[in-house]
Amino acid sequence: MSTTELVGAEAQSGLYAPGADHYTSPQRRDAVKQLWEEPVTFSILQSALSQVPRASGLSVMDIGCGAGEGLHLLKALRATRTLPDLPHLTYRGLDLDRGLLDLAARTHHDEDDAQFWHGDIRTDIPDDPFDIYLSCGVPYSHLTADELLATLTRLFSSVRRNRTQSVVVIDVLGRYSLEWAPRWNESRWPYRMSFFHSDQAADEVLMTFWDAHSLRSCVSRAAGAAGCAISRQKLFDRSVMVGRHxxxxxxxxxxxxxxxxxxxxxxxxxxxxxxxxxxxxxxxxxxxxxxxxxxxxxxxxxxxxxxxxxxxxxxxxxxxxxxxxxxxxxxxxxASGLGTGHSLTAVITLDGTK
Known part of the structure; x- marks a missing residue:
């Protein structure tokens, strides 16, 4: 069995089995999510969008898209008139979990130009150019540090080959969240998404936790290996005191x-x-x-x-x-982007033209 098949089997065995229940549950959008977390998420998206030259269209590759939350958030920016001039979207979502992909396709079946693809983020990110390589829901934390370095190197190399100016949003679990202070001396350990609103139980899975220094170092090494210039990077902490755990x-x-x-x-x-x-x-x-x-x-x-x-x-x-x-x-x-929140997000602007 290949590595991709192993990870796919892991995803299907229980990690995201309750995910469809959770993403369709009204309990998921509690007051904290709406008033504390989503404003930070929107700030992250606005930071990314501010780095993309205004054009008639916007191409987005959502890496680890799950149920299509990234597309929902982008359109929420347009609907709330925070970014009323958000252009027409060409959106592609990539994920291993077929159940979540099916939910995403049903939910967004009549939205702009949206497609949802089954694949492994380590090997199946397409070579086609995109304005934004988005991630939310900490998909990159499923990878080891070496796997993230290799994945970002491939992604940055694609930007370099396509000679584009692209923005990469890297969403991971914050290493120094209060939620798991007893394990701050570890960077990878068995994690369970027990906060899912579902009668099904989520399985444990090994996840990697990142702080600002380690994530910046990984990004820098990937850019160096790819020969791709970083013109800007900004880090965000989300949910310092109110993480779900x-x-x-x-x-x-x-x-x-x-x-x-x-x-x-x-x-x-x-x-x-x-x-x-x-x-x-x-x-x-x-x-x-x-x-x-x-x-x-x-x-x-x-x-x-x-x-x-x-x-x-x-x-x-x-x-x-x-x-x-x-x-x-x-x-x-x-919140200072140190890795002290439930999640740590880096917004990286790449200039593949140099």
Whole structure:
């Protein structure tokens, strides 16, 4: 059996078996996803789109497309008039999971020019030129560090051969998320998407976790090997305090269920504010990570104290969303692309013409 067949079998055996249930569940788009996470995702997409020369069309290769979430997000930018001039899309999605691909095809059957292809991101990314090589949902974390280097080298080499100016969005799991602080000394370990909204259980699978230094190094090595110039790169953290595994507690049982508590606040419920205070950071974290969390905790706890005082006597329906808004501002303003969020995303602008 080939490597592609092995990975395909793994995907079909249970990793994404509950994925179709999850992506069609109304519970998936909770208040945190809509108010905390999607604004960051849109910022990432806008950063990528800002690097593409305006033209009559936009070609997108969505790597590890799953149920077509990337296409949904791109069109949401147009629908909300954030980017009303978003041009006609030529969209191609690539994924190993046939169930998710079928769902994507059904969901987006009448959308622009969209096709969904079955294939392995390590070997089957087409050589055709694209304006944006998109990824969301951390597909690259399925690869080992060596596999990611080889995959990016092939992708960057394609950009170089096609002599295009293209943007590559690399979405991976953040190594120093609070959700798995007990495993910060490891970069690859068995992970389970137990947050899926489904009666089916997701299997464990080995995943790779990345910080800013290691991801930048991988990108630089790939660009050097491909002879392709990097003209810009920007990193984004998403979900520093509200990752989905703060609710499951699967990998850090001692962590407060921040996502659950904040969802309750956003819905106007009463929440014990003491449970929302920032946690202590393990001593084995790198200095730069500890410094980040120190700054973050100071501002997070300051907002808790200040808003608690200001909202004294107000009904929960008013006080809860007010506090959530203040905490959300801390998360969005301080996230620094270090790999301290649930996911770490790099937006890389390549100039294959040089």
């Amino acid at each position: 703060t609710a499951t507690g699967q990998f850090n049982p001692g962590l407060a269920p921040y996502r659950t508590l904040i969802n309750r606040m956003e819905d106007g419920e009463t929440v014990p504010l003491g449970e929302l205070r920032a946690p202590r950071i393990p001593h084995h974290a790198p200095d730069v990570v500890r410094a980040f969390y120190s700054r973050f905790a100071t501002q997070w706890n300051s907002v808790l104290d200040a808003v608690a005082e200001q909202s004294r006597g107000l009904p929960p329906a008013v006080a809860g969303p007010m506090l959530a808004r203040g905490l959300r501002a801390v998360e969005h303003s301080l």
